[in-house]
Amino acid sequence: DPVQDKRALLEFLTLMRPTRSLNWNETTSVCNTWTGVTCNHDGSRITAVRLPGVGLNGQIPPNTLSRLSSLTVLSLRSNRISGPFPVDFVELKELAFLYLQDNDFSGPLPEDFSVWKNLTSVNLSNNEFNGTVPDSLSRLRRVQSLNLANNSLSGDIPDLSGVSSLQHIDLSNNNLNGPVPSWLQRFPSSSYQGIGVVPPDLAHQQLAAAPQKPKPHFLGLTKTVFLLIIIAVSIVLLAVLAFVLAVCYLRRKLSQGDGIVNDNKLQKKGVMMSPEKFVSRMEDVNNRLSFFEGCNYSFDLEDLLRASAEVLGKGTFGTTYKAVLEDATSVAVKRLKDVAAGKRDFEQQMEIIGGIKHENVVELKAYYYSKDEKLMVYDYFSNGSVAYLLHGNRGENRVPLDWETRMSIAIGAAKGIARIHQENNGKLVHGNIKSSNIFLNSDRNGCVSDLGLTAVMSPLAPPISRQAGYRAPEVTDTRKSSQLSDVYSFGVVLLELLTGKSPIHTTAGDEIIHLVRWVHSVVREEWTAEVFDVELLRYTNIEEEMVEMLQIAMSCVVKAPDQRPKMSDLVRLIESVGNRQASLEANKPKSENEASETSTPSET
Numbered sequence: 001d002p003v004q005d006k007r008a009l010l011e012f013l014t015l016m017r018p019t020r021s022l023n024w025n026e027t028t029s030v031c032n033t034w035t036g037v038t039c040n041h042d043g044s045r046i047t048a049v050r051l052p053g054v055g056l057n058g059q060i061p062p063n064t065l066s067r068l069s070s071l072t073v074l075s076l077r078s079n080r081i082s083g084p085f086p087v088d089f090v091e092l093k094e095l096a097f098l099y100l101q102d103n104d105f106s107g108p109l110p111e112d113f114s115v116w117k118n119l120t121s122v123n124l125s126n127n128e129f130n131g132t133v134p135d136s137l138s139r140l141r142r143v144q145s146l147n148l149a150n151n152s153l154s155g156d157i158p159d160l161s162g163v164s165s166l167q168h169i170d171l172s173n174n175n176l177n178g179p180v181p182s183w184l185q186r187f188p189s190s191s192y193q194g195i196g197v198v199p200p201d202l203a204h205q206q207l208a209a210a211p212q213k214p215k216p217h218f219l220g221l222t223k224t225v226f227l228l229i230i231i232a233v234s235i236v237l238l239a240v241l242a243f244v245l246a247v248c249y250l251r252r253k254l255s256q257g258d259g260i261v262n263d264n265k266l267q268k269k270g271v272m273m274s275p276e277k278f279v280s281r282m283e284d285v286n287n288r289l290s291f292f293e294g295c296n297y298s299f300d301l302e303d304l305l306r307a308s309a310e311v312l313g314k315g316t317f318g319t320t321y322k323a324v325l326e327d328a329t330s331v332a333v334k335r336l337k338d339v340a341a342g343k344r345d346f347e348q349q350m351e352i353i354g355g356i357k358h359e360n361v362v363e364l365k366a367y368y369y370s371k372d373e374k375l376m377v378y379d380y381f382s383n384g385s386v387a388y389l390l391h392g393n394r395g396e397n398r399v400p401l402d403w404e405t406r407m408s409i410a411i412g413a414a415k416g417i418a419r420i421h422q423e424n425n426g427k428l429v430h431g432n433i434k435s436s437n438i439f440l441n442s443d444r445n446g447c448v449s450d451l452g453l454t455a456v457m458s459p460l461a462p463p464i465s466r467q468a469g470y471r472a473p474e475v476t477d478t479r480k481s482s483q484l485s486d487v488y489s490f491g492v493v494l495l496e497l498l499t500g501k502s503p504i505h506t507t508a509g510d511e512i513i514h515l516v517r518w519v520h521s522v523v524r525e526e527w528t529a530e531v532f533d534v535e536l537l538r539y540t541n542i543e544e545e546m547v548e549m550l551q552i553a554m555s556c557v558v559k560a561p562d563q564r565p566k567m568s569d570l571v572r573l574i575e576s577v578g579n580r581q582a583s584l585e586a587n588k589p590k591s592e593n594e595a596s597e598t599s600t601p602s603e604t
């Protein structure tokens, strides 16, 4: 245990005396048991303290938190902390995420923000900070999100046009001088609404020039006007009261409802929930987002609920949302339905999945399990899935998916699946391989997502499942998936890459086509060339490779599972197709090489 850090936190706790009791016990392990505290890998230092809505009162005692010199995340939001911004926070040199919003801090902001070189996200909104916005903010190089809204800041808006990392800023509802600078105008207008856009001098001049009206006094009004005003005010008050009662009623319903998260909450933008209430409910049952080691995210379940969310799609196992967090990070959150496994089995499976660190497997960053909700959190892939790249955006401005990228997708996905098959003593099954679960990693190679869920879900029979086109014939329900049925599904993805067609699609005459059967029939008639995507016909010198890839794909989708190749063999085979083409290219005479490069559109 980090003894010094632990002592600093205990002193902080004793002096702050939160109204909600924390399980911070001198005799227990700070890294393993203390609520809201995270340590580094070897447990030698505390790196994150998150205490939102625990009823902290009064000023932060000096020389307590500031001794946690390895702290990167500090969240004390939604408490009743008062007093000035703690000057000794300058000691927290590693600080990257600082959340002090929704407190009663007052006084000026720190003058020199540049002492926190790693600062990535700062939220000081909803306090009573006054004074000016420090110029030193413009020297931050990593800051992505800055929220100073709803304070009493005044003076000029500093020039942050050079802070290229900035993705989100909110200066709204302060007394800052206008006009709104052009760099700020590239952000949504809500970022600067309610700041005084007229310089105070000008405002004075305008006031002086305006004819001064005598101040009305209610005793000077006629009786009828006075009565009318009273009636109007009463109606407004009644309406407000009715509204407040309705909101309270709805909130109660929600908190008693059958899930911590429901579709409405996730779909509505910026959903607010009383932090105190929410946190207590989470911690009562000791439910928190479980992050995996090495994950550099710093948000909690409440942040997820407050994030703006957009439905990406409904799949076999649930609905996936894109959530944009306060610090502008986007994550994909999969909300599972019909989980059959109990908590321990679920957690065990998540640990297996989250333990896989491979460039061709989409990393599970965190998960959440409660009786009513099961969530999985991944990085968000802004380019969309392979399904989107192949079948989406078929309009005029479609960017064709070139052959090299298709090969990189195939090789990457094959390596990812082969890696998954090594896990859990060589027994782990992906169970849901399809093009919407394959993305492009930073090297533009395929990487696979959504693995290992069949083991924890209720069984799904073929007619219900949307996996139909990818499912091997022997799989009668999803729980019977095997590594060899993964090979079949991967073969269907290869066919998709080669033909550009979805696994089940309809023709112009509404005939339903099953891709595997269609390819078989075309090949049987020896019209092999007909199967390939017309988009690929623009490239020269790739026919041989395409035919070899077609043979590999066909070997995966044979009916008898034991005649299918293993994933490790497939990696070798597909790589040899790619490598051979590369070496052919390299051995060509220079002029020829220049004239016709593989996967370069021909000049037709």
Ligand SMILES: Nc1ncnc2c1ncn2[C@@H]1O[C@H](COP(=O)(O)OP(=O)(O)OP(=O)(O)O)[C@@H](O)[C@H]1O
Pocket (backbone or CB within 6 Å): 312, 313, 314, 315, 316, 317, 318, 319, 320, 332, 334, 378, 379, 380, 381, 382, 384, 385, 432, 436, 437, 449, 450, 466, 467
């Ligand atoms: N990490 C992610 N980043 C971006 N988009 C994603 C991410 N994960 C999933 N999606 C997209 O969200 C949509 C819904 O995904 P989801 O996995 O819930 O369903 P699916 O892939 O259609 O079916 P299944 O549940 O059988 O996998 C799909 O279009 C998928 O490509």
